[in-house]
Amino acid sequence: MKWKQLRRRVAVGIPALGLVAVGVLPLSGQALAGIAPEGGGTGGSGSAGTGAAAAAAGAAGAELPYVEYEAEAGTYDGTLVEADAKRTFGHTNFGSESSGRRSVRLENTGQYVEFTSTAPTNSIVVRNSIPDAPGGGGLDATLSLYANGAFVQKLDLSSKHSWLYGTTDDPEGLTNTPQNDARRLFDESHALLEQSYPEGTTFRLQRDADDSAAFYVIDLIDLEQVAPPAEKPAACTSITEYGAVPDDGGDDTEALQSAVTADQNGEIECVWVPPGQWRQEQKILTEDLAGGQYNQVGIRDVDIRGAGMWHSQFSTLTPPHEADGINHPHEGNFGFDIDRNTRISDIAIFGSGTIRGGDGGHEGGVGLNGRFGVGTEISNVWIEHANVGVWVGRDYSNRPELWGPADGLKFSGMRIRNTYADGINFTNGTRNSEVVNSSFRTTGDDSLAVWASKYVKDPATDIGHDNRFRNNTIQLPWRANGVAIYGGYGNTVENNLISDTANYPGIMLATDHDPVPFSGETVISGNSLYRCGGAFWGEAQEFGAITLFPAGQPIPGVTIKDTDIHDSTYDGIQFKSGGGDMPNVNISNVTIEKSNNGAGILAMGGARGSANLTNVTITDSAEGDVVVEPGSQFVINGWPDAENGTPARGREG
Structure with a gap:
């Protein structure tokens, strides 16, 4: 075993996360999760990276319709x-916030990024960063797109939804007012092209003389062959019959609400959203007959269908904190509040949030929220620029007479981007529910979470249990985890591809946020993690790619299996100090490769419990393969060189 002196890690007193509370492609030449080969540059060549083959072999991640470059x-x-060696976050670090921890900066006229497509495409998404306005609030600029040397069009870029400032790691303390230290530096621009381009097309993103931003940082590009708009089902009634007009800039909320209410009342069979840009400035919900201060009654018995997420798109022009007559200030002025038995498919929901917290406690709204109940299924919905993509559950105290946790809820084909907090959070007793075959990028808190909260009718029975997160692709959470489980039982994290967490683990099990305790079994299986973990809370705490944190309460019944962990910023698997036990963690068929600034497996000085290793392979760890820090009461079985409890390094738990 290799022993080296380590920097100090503080493991106790982690502040609350402030809960508000790219996968296997059907194409060759994958580059999802930023698993690109070294190289490139002026005079280089290449298109999609090839390093995702390892993930493909294990079927980790979503089946996505685009190729990423x-x-x-x-x-x-x-x-x-x-990025620097420790992938430092929060100090205007473009490299640390880039996919693969690398990107390209264009400053001078004529500079470009060029690549050759490996599949046909008629759309483009560019993850980019341009400067903020001098006084904050963002600016707009164009970037030029060429195909095979011919000009195609200008792409519209904006920094309105990026650039948060401050040195605090508390998200509510960040501000839109410019300072030296900035984070959340990137956003995305997307466009449908006027024609389809075949495989083998050479695309170029170029800063021309009339492209006005002082600089452009280009991180990645998605190319997708978008299908034509779907036809209206014969049984559905269009929102245009209630007065909605596409692409005119007028507010279509009243028409949309009228159509949804008609469906809920049994007057029509389903709601059709035709192709077009539709403006929505109020949450869609059910009239609050009780007359509460804020409407907390969601829709039920409703079926809403669109022509496709690229074609039927809702957006708000007004930041939630500037909206008049808002339904509910926390939930925002866009999207849908759902109580039960609702199906929504093939639409996009674009919010207009700019912050989570600071500058007056403003929030960015929630795309889909509510109790969700039974009979609800959401598929192929694109959500962007919200505070939270989806928040599942309401506290029992909201409206006790309407209590009904989500049960059997299913999300599939979701595309959640650029949020200020969570992607999808299952809370308030959500059970038997799943998120599958979905993608998440640049979420501002956990991309996926089960929070078995105590704000329920009966904590003895209303427990977050038997939920599954499987075959999802998670990239670049700019705060918190790729996947987090806070309490409950029977929850599974399976076959997900997770990459480039800025500061927290790829996967974390934890008992902070005072959840209902863990019980039974929690399974982490078949996942691939690349460049996960990082330093947070004043850079005093360093997190592993997979971390268990028993903050007072124990975490029993954990299985980690059939998993590969690559290029971690700190430890591959980390057992954190926290006061609770982690008994009999079973780790089998796990590969940990290249822990850059940590150990393969680390038990911190205050950790308690045990782990059993079977068929575990660890290579190229900077600070030892299996390490138990001095003072630890954690025992690791099955590793011949483990020196449990042997003083070896100068890092405290």
Whole structure:
């Protein structure tokens, strides 16, 4: 075993996370999760990276309809941006917030990023960063798109939804007012192209003389062959029959609400959202006959269908904190509040949030929220620029007479991007529910979470249990975890591809946020993690790619199996100090490769419990393969060189 002196880690007193509370492609030439080969640059060549083959072999991640291309893996004339060795976050670190921890910066006229497509495409998404306005609030600029040397169009970019400032790691303390230290530096621009381009097309993103931003940092590009708009089902009634007009800039909320109410009342069979840009400035819900201060009654017995997420798109022009007559200030002025038995498919919901907390306690709203109940299914919905993509559950105290936790809820084909907090959070007793085959990028808290909260009718029975997160692709959470489980039982994290967490683990099991205790079994299986973990809370705490944190309460019944962990910022698997036990963690068929600034497996000085290793392979760990820090009451079985309890390193738990 290799022993080295380590920097100090503080393991207790982690502040609350402030809960508000890219996968296997059907194509060759994958680059999802930023698993691109080294190289590229001026005079280089390349398109989609090839390193995702390891993930593909284990079927980790979602089956996504687009091919992702890393800017630095192509040919470029610009400056390569790279993270520092510890991938430091929060100090205007473009490299640390980039996919693969690398991107390309364009400053001069004529500079470009170029790549060759490996599949047909008629759309483009560019993850990018341009400067904020001098006084904050963002600015707009264009970037030029070329195909095979011919100009295609200008892409519209904006920094309105990026650039949060401050040195605090408490998200509510960040501000839109410019300071030296910034984070959440990237956003995305998307466009449907006027024609389809075949495989083998050479695309170029170029800063031309009339592209006005002082700089452009290009991280990655998604190319997708978008299907034509779906036809209206014969049984459905269009929102245009209630007065909605596409693409005119007028507010269509009243028409949409009228159609949904008609469906809920049994007057029509389903609601149809035709192709078009539809403006929505109020949450869709059910009239609050009780006359409460805020409407907390969701829709029920409703079926809403669109022509496709690229075609039927709702958006709000008004930041939630500036909206008049808002239904509920926390939930925002867009999206849908759902109580039960609701199906929504093939639409997009774009919010207009700019912050979570600071500058007056403003929030960015929630795309889908409510009790969700039974009979609800959401598929192929794109949510962007919300505070939270989806918040499942309401506290029992909201409206006790309407209590009904989500049971059997299913999300599939979701595309959640650029939020200020969670992607999808299962709370308030959510059970038997799942998120499958979905993608998440740049969420501002946990991309996926089960929070078995105590704000329920009966904590003895209303427990978050038997939920599954499987075959999802999670990239670049700019705060917190890829996947988190807080209490409950029978929950499974399976076959997910997780990459580039800025500061927290790829997967964390924890008992902070005072959840209902863990019981039974929690399974982490078949996942692939790349470049996960990081330092947070003043850079005093360093998190592993997979971390167990028993903050007072124990975490029993954990199985970690059939998992590969690559290029972790700190430890591969970390057992954190926290006061609770972690008994009999079973770890089998796990590969941990290249823990850059930590150990393969680490038990911190205050950790308690045990782990049993079977068929575990650890290579290229900077600070030892299996390490138990001095003072630890954690025992690791099945590793021949483990020196349990042996003083070896100068890092405290």
